[in-house]
Amino acid sequence: MEFDQAFGRLLGHEGDFVDHPADPGGATRWGITQRVAREYGYMGDMRTLPQETAKAIARKAYWDAVQADSLPPSLRFDVFDAAYNSGVRQAIRWLQRAVFVTDDGIFGPKTMMAAQGYNGNAIAARFNGHRLNMLADLVTWKDFGKGWARRVAANLIAAKG
Secondary structure, three states: OOHHHHHHHHHHHHOOEEOOOOOOOOOEEOOEEHHHHHHOOOOOOHHHOOHHHHHHHHHHHHHOOOOHHHOOHHHHHHHHHHHHHHOHHHHHHHHHHHOOOOOOOOOOHHHHHHHHHOOHHHHHHHHHHHHHHHHHHOOOHHHHHHHHHHHHHHHHHOOOO
16 A cells, blocks of 8 residues: 555544543544644644645655555555554564564564565454554543444454455
8 A cells, every 4th residue: 555545444433523521632633633734844733734645744754754665565554554553662562562563653674574564464354463452451442432433443454464
């Protein structure tokens, strides 16, 4: 999967503007939080964050940060989606656990070699298991758990054999 396709699929999980009181991310549009938008130079109202701006931020802050272009194609979306939803460092830690390397959250050569050395679908299954386990332990599970579970389930259903 390439970035443009991944971003389009991601929008199916993220949607438009939300500002849920229980969400520690606060005001969000296209899945980009206000804090991240500000870090990348967007200073406008989050309700009007252009989708193209969100896409450019998503590429730099999440896709490139997890080196998605270098991952097995069957794994790219899962890691990108998790980085978007739970942060880059956490997504890398789940990937590291899935490929049996030290989970320090730093994407180095050992992580890359391990990710390229296993079957992408097997990694994706383990990755999503680690992701779902951690999400279920969050205090915000009561507010967002059903949506997170559906998100991970959609990723598992979309897996290519």
